[in-house]
Amino acid sequence: MKKDYKAIGSITWSAIALTVGQMELRAEGALNYDAAAISKAMEGIQKAVPIAKADPSRPVYHMMPEAQWMNDPNGAFFANGWFHLFYQSNPYDAGWGHMHWGHARSRDNVIWERLPVAVWPTTEKGEDHCYSGSTVQDGNGNWQLWYASVSQVREKDKDKGPLDMVFNGQVMLKPMDKDFIKWGKTTEDPANKPTLPSTRDGYVWKSYLRDPSFFSAGGRTFMILGASGAGAPIYEALNKELTQWKHRGSMCDMNFDCPQMIPLGAKWLYALNRGEYCVGTFDPQTAKFTKETGGRLDQADSYAHISHSTDSKGRHITYSWLQDTREAKGWNCCIALPRVISLGDDGQPVQMPVPELSKLHGTQESVTTSAGTKVLKTSGDTLEIRALFQQADKGKCGLRVRRSEDGSRALAITYDGGTLDVFGTKVTIAPLGEGKTLSLQVFLDKSIMEVFINGGKKTVVRVLYPPLADKGVEVFSDGKSTTDVWPMKSIWP
Structure with missing residues (x-):
């Protein structure tokens, strides 16, 4: 693919249909896409490429951006023969900050094609970061992307109490092309008018809600959120378009950042921050998860948050953030080798690298x-x-x-x-x-x-x-x- 990022125009469109395979994508209302912000982010990454390439310790067969900082993998999904993977990205430095979403795709989870930055903060509206999130198919089979909108604490936020960041709410994006390269925000003001505001359903500003993740059970679609304090907030979709959500309370007592629910046979693996997990059952009627066992997906501290996708073979494939690399080399952090995850006879997770790695x-x-x-x-x-x-x-x-x-x-x-x-x-x-x-x-x-x-x-x-x-x-x-x-x-x- 020719990397002419400046050629990506600013597109706002209404009631335009695109054909993707056998399904139709339709935007009801305007989608907001900031070509200038994407171009600026890509230029920031390119400036550090010579430094990153010169580092002899930089991995060569792990997925990572061309340069600069990355952290949590986000929104992995499989469609039209491609594995798509997003990740937290700072395009301007090899340390954390200015959270965007990077994007890559692969046919085999081995050879990756780096794509333009997919999600950007709408800074003119007071949004400073696009935190982690996930992708989901709505009831019509169309893909959506959701992230947590976050702002720095400003003077107008002083009455909200002692805050480190302002967690505005969860924001929906929709694809703007059949290849899922461009994504448009469904709100022009994600900081003040997010799709799902954080302060609804009794939550207060100091209880951050972030990192939306989705799963389906019993013919229903659920969203779970990372949150401070006890309990895992869970919502159920009330319509096919996933624009209306009902708060179902707390899914369970265990919670942290970047939650994921992965179906493994009759059981569910509930993955949390820093590689922690629980295996148990989920009841879609009560929207409750019951833990049976738990542990760590990896035994080292360098293994952190995960995202996952399910391929055409039914394999559940996880992607995780590997941290603790050195900062001053034009790059920082990478994605672990994709793993096929299943449950062993003892009810504990089994993780193996994708066998396609033998191509290398x-x-x-x-x-x-x-x-x-x-x-x-x-x-x-x-x-x-x-x-x-x-x-x-x-x-x-x-x-x-x-x-x-x-x-x-x-x-x-x-x-x-x-x-x-x-x-x-x-x-x-x-x-x-x-x-x-x-x-x-x-x-x-x-x-x-x-x-x-x-x-x-x-x-x-x-x-x-x-x-x-x-x-x-x-x-x-x-x-x-x-x-x-x-x-x-x-x-x-």
Whole structure:
């Protein structure tokens, strides 16, 4: 796609129909699109591209903007053969601020096409940030995008009490083209006239409502919101257009930012801020969620908020924010490798990287060891490693990655006595079956590492900055092991 962002005109349209596949998109009333704001944001990103590209620690096969800051993934959806992914973006700096929504799409969740910024703050109306949100299909099959409108505290807001930010409400956008590239706001004043104001239904200004998310159950469409204080606000749509909502109270007692409800068979996975989750049941009649179990989707602090989509195969695919990267390199943060999420026989989530990532494989090396160590011939800082350890209960086993040539330095992934230590992050895990096997699937991508343990029963992401020259791989085991390693290609031109 030609990236001529300035050519995107300012479009306000009324009762115009567009055909998307077999469905019709129709705007009832005007959609507001600010081409100048989009162009300015894209220029801000482009200014930092040379700095970002020059950083040797910048990942090459993780999804991320061309430059500048990003955080929460937002509004993932699958339509017309494309996976669409939005994310929080600061186009003007490598630190947080000026929240816009970036946008990318992919055919396979591996190769991504970066698209123009999709959502911008309407600053002339006093809107400073477009916080997180989601996409949803209305009752007519048409896609919508919703975000939380946020403003800085101004003099006119002093009577609202002590506030850090003013959470104006939730705002609806609709697509303006068949490819879902441009999105128009359904209000010209999102700060003062949002689609769903925050102060309705008994909520006060100091109780922020944000990060709208949607799901359907029992033929009904629901919206849940992140909120301060106890309880998870839940609304039910009263019409197909999703312009009328009824407050159903609190879905459950657990709540935080960026909530997501993912259907997994007869159960629901309720995901919260910082990778926390609950598995349980949802009753659409009472609009209540009942928790049965819970935990963390990832065992490391660098893994944060998620978004998810469902593809044509029925796979539920999650995208998460990986944080804690260094700021002063023209870029900051990225999206974790897309994961297929399901429930295991024990009722706990199982997460595995999308198998399509094998498209990036270079030449494979395979080695076996028996009660010893071996340094692999293949080295690098962009690798996939699959290691299977048998008789893991006999002693120690694991990998030493980003190993120095003389072996004096390395980042160790060590299993010993029921605990896997991913160079400082410790995970309780048991070997499987009579053979007491432990499997590790490790992705190294410059400053990012992701580890999938025992077929995705546990995962760990780490941000790492070893010496650039350290690229070796060593496998060690007091039992038997088989290791396969592939160099990984970049997804960017």
